[in-house]
Amino acid sequence: MDMDSIVSLCKRRGFLFQSSEIYGGLQGFWDYGPLGVELKRNVKEAWWRDMVSCHDDMNTLEGAPSPYSMEGLDCTIIMHPQVWKCSGHYDLFHDFMVDCKETKKRYRHDQLNGRWVEAKDKKVFVTAAAGDDELEVMTKRALKFYNLRNKNIDDLKWDGDSTCLTEIEDLSQVLGPDAKELGTLTEPREFNLMFKTYVGALSGEEGAAFLRPETAQGIFVNFKNVLDSTRHRLPLGIAQIGKSFRNEITPRNFTFRSREFEQMEIEFFCHPDESQKWYQFWRDRRVAWYNELGIDMKKMILREHTPDELAHYSIGTADIEYQFPFMAEGEFGELEGVSHRGDFDLRSHMEGKLDEKTNPLEVQLGEDGKPKWKGSGKDLSYRDNLTNEKYTPHVIEPSAGADRATLAFLCDAYRVDEQPDDKGKMQKREVLKLHPRLAPIKAAVFPLVKKDGMPEVAKDVYLKLKKDFKVFYDEKGAVGRRYRRQDEAGTPYCITVDGQTLDDQTVTIRDRDTLEQVRVKIDEVSNIVKERIEG
RNA sequence: GCGGGUGUAGCUCAAUGGCAGAGCUCCAGCCUUCCAAGCUGGUGGUGAGGGUUCGAUUCCCUCUACCCGCUCCA
DSSP, X not given: OOHHHXXXXXXXXXXXXXXXXXXXXXXXXXXXXXXXXHHHHHHHHHHHIIIIITOOOSSOOXXXXXXXXXXXXXXXXXXXXXXXXXXXXTTTTSSOEEEBTTTOOEEEGGGEEEEEEEETTEEEEEEEESSTTHHHHHHHHHHHHHTOOGGGGGGOEEEEEEEEGGGOOOGGGEEOTTOSSBTOBOOOBOOSOOOEEEOSSOOSGGGEEEBOSOSHHHHHHTHHHHHHHHOOOSSEEEEEEEEEEOOOSSOOTTTTSOSEEEEEEEEEEEOGGGHHXXXXXXXXXXXXXXXXXXXXXXXXXXXXXXXXXXXXXXXXXXXXXXXXXXXOTTOOEEEEEEEEEETHHHHHHHHBOEETTOSSOEEOBOTTSSBSSBOOOOOOOEEOXXXXXXXXXXXXXXXXXXXXXXXXXXXXXXXXXXEEOTTSOEEEEEEEOOOTTTOSSSEEEEESSSOTTHHHHHHHHHHHHHTTSXXXXXXSSOHHHHHHHHHHXXXXXXXEEOHHHHHHSEEEEEETTTOOEEEEEHHHHHHHHHHHHHO
């Protein structure tokens, strides 16, 4: 199975188009066509129903420590700029960063200075964080690198003054500020770029705002509102589906990495002592959800982050990943991340942005000794009215990509098999074996031939079904061709009016996957299709 | 971000410094009583801009998009 065939089918049948295609397209942006929009809506609706509106809050779900509540939310895309300062997104926005592959530390590209130095026939660029004692630090680091003693300090031949790392093009001879080896710094890169816009008529910096890079922050800043207006006790999950925007450097792989995309996120607030159990619950529950909707478990993995990948305040983060056809053998792409975020977010919005590196977490201070980014000052902690205990809840965050899930469902459903044609000869068939809940069109209605009054009866059946489902009517051409067209659209059921219908008011229902037909009464069609879709 | 490749009809692919072609699809009609290729007819195209040229889809440049590899992936 190759991605080109899937992309081709998506275009041909109207699942996905390139954005602004007539103008040459725009990198990282995609449009959903008539079938695609139905599919994606069904994905989102399945998530919302299963996680939120049909959630059973009376009973303890399998694997859960206790019953819990769920509510939904729909926040704006543009929020107060301070939100992104306290969330940490803003700091990562402005600047080019370099990462050290050896120490895993990250530096602002323009805040590292260095000097060329030569000794033992080797010339390197020694760096240090820009500051008052940088020359001293560089000297110490150079001595250590060349394995020289203080008394041999004159062996170091300096070439030029302290210069900014931004002046250096080739990083292979650069010694990172904390590294032991040369060339461990990555190329400078902007990441986590937020799209910037301006609120109000003035386009000055005072009106600067950002399109949200995630929906999660809207939930954190509304935590108290939701709690106060719903009278829920914890544990409580708050869910949101909505567009997010990230100015990705390298959008690629169809819709997998887009600059405008839709997220389905839950922030689950619970008592710190129970957060680990809830983390495990959500991780397993979310994997099971993809499975229930038909994703082949052999193509999915749950990848737990290793301890050194985790922020220290986090008990765990797991990526739910799918083996997309455009990825190399053995590689997977992230569909959803489930992470334990501790109280980092709520406290950052209360006290000011916390410093992820501190343990226990402390507010990150600016050069003036005051909080670098001031929080709201509002109390976002929780008082349990039964126990009278007051605490800042811990958060489990299952964060899924709606577009990635849609793409995974598409890829997973795509098959090419062989089925006989009207002469019994085997022919190639492209089919989307989508779960009936996700299928854009639930059923198609055909008259077997376009005469003998069959179209009239078929149209009646069509209009009846249309009250309940997205259905499609087609009377053109041979019936076999119509079946195949629906196979490509992923339509699970085709209802055919034939000669016998006119005698006994029955029709056949043809199954997309087995090609088997059953004959049922017209009056029962709607209920039978409904039963099959809901499984 | 770097290197390489590609861009011709809805799809798959031809051809050409001088009227751009096929198959499939699609549409209309005929035929057709259950799994696409029966008949007739029809619609429809050189990614964008600039240059060279009497004339450019073809040669050159720029842009753009997609694919592959590397890098990266909050």
